[in-house]
Amino acid sequence: MTEHDIVDGYLLVTQQKTKPPLRITITGELAKLMARIRARKATHKIVAGALLTNMHGKRLTAPALRTQFDAAKKQAAEHAPELAQDIMKFWFYDLRAKAADDTSDDRGIRR
Numbered sequence: 001m002t003e004h005d006i007v008d009g010y011l012l013v014t015q016q017k018t019k020p021p022l023r024i025t026i027t028g029e030l031a032k033l034m035a036r037i038r039a040r041k042a043t044h045k046i047v048a049g050a051l052l053t054n055m056h057g058k059r060l061t062a063p064a065l066r067t068q069f070d071a072a073k074k075q076a077a078e079h080a081p082e083l084a085q086d087i088m089k090f091w092f093y094d095l096r097a098k099a100a101d102d103t104s105d106d107r108g109i110r111r
Helices: 027-042 062-079 081-088 092-107
Strands: 010-013 020-023
Touching: 062 081
Parallel strands: none
Antiparallel strands: 010 020
16 A cells, blocks of 8 residues: 555555445544554655555565564464464454454445
């Protein structure tokens, strides 16, 4: 996702080629996260449109994101050993499904 995916206070997420983009209101925790991202990006000399950047300000690549996600899972599993098995089974794409479910719950099912 890039800065261009933020329009009028919404984060536009393309789900599939044929479906219209999902508009997620940037409020609450997401607004706080976006503010942290902006503040962190402002400290870099390199200006990238990507929302997720590395420590040099360049776009975070898929392999780098995967490495960091795996490290976060490992740390979470160490912090909560009773949930370690479930945490380690969690995949990145599970986040997308969870976000879609939460958005549907917030908006109600539309047909």
